[in-house]
Amino acid sequence: MGEPSLRERALRHLARRDHSRAELARKLASHGEHDEIQAVIARMGELGLQSDSRYAEVFVRSKSARFGETRLRRELTLRGIDRDLIDAALATECVESExxxxxxxxxxxxxxxxxxxxxxxxxxxxxxxxxxAPELIRKLLKEPHDESA
Incomplete structure (x- = not known):
């Protein structure tokens, strides 16, 4: 058995979980040239197998119960997601108030x-x-503790 192709490697990563374009590029970096990797990732996007907007929505949905907006933004930015996609994901997936x-x-x-x-x-x-956010923390810690919650 030979070495798996770049396309097969990308498919294996995407089969496990969604990845942002930047994450996928980083994982494939040691296995091919930059242009070749970008072409494979673009093809995965065309086929609907890779989507930064879907990745952002899933990430926010899974983490929003435990983290604040500031941390969600930072984590998504570190994963290479555009600011517009982050804003859209936070607007649609954070149904509960901060x-x-x-x-x-x-x-x-x-x-x-x-x-x-x-x-x-x-x-x-x-x-x-x-x-x-600090102002939210101050407000929350100053309010009376509700035992029924």
């Missing part, structure tokens, strides 16, 4: 509201690493 998502993430991790400055800072850092 505040509701932050509240859900916070309540999932911390059962009690912060009572002292040290605990407040700990919870704020947690939300910040999850990609929620």
């Amino acid at each position: 505040l509701d998502r932050a509240r859900s993430v916070l309540r999932g991790r911390f059962s009690t509201p912060p009572t002292e400055t040290r605990e407040w800072a700990r919870q704020a850092r947690f939300l910040q690493t999850r990609g929620f």
Whole structure:
């Protein structure tokens, strides 16, 4: 058996999960020339096997319950997705408000509201690493804790 072709390698990667164009190019880089790789990726796009917009929508849908908009944007940018596609994916897939998502993430991790400055800072850092905006974090940590939630 010979070495798999560039096209076969691309198909194998895409069969496992969606990939952005940049991810797929990076994974195929050591197996062919740049122009050849771009041609294979373009063909995968023509066939509907690779789509950056679909990738962005799936990524946002799978991660939006755990992460804030800032982190989602950063992660998608690192994966080579265009800003317009990121905006579209966030608009269509983030049905819950940013505040509701932050509240859900916070309540999932911390059962009690912060009572002292040290605990407040700990919870704020947690939300910040999850990609929620500082003003949203302040607003959320200042609101009274609802036991029914």
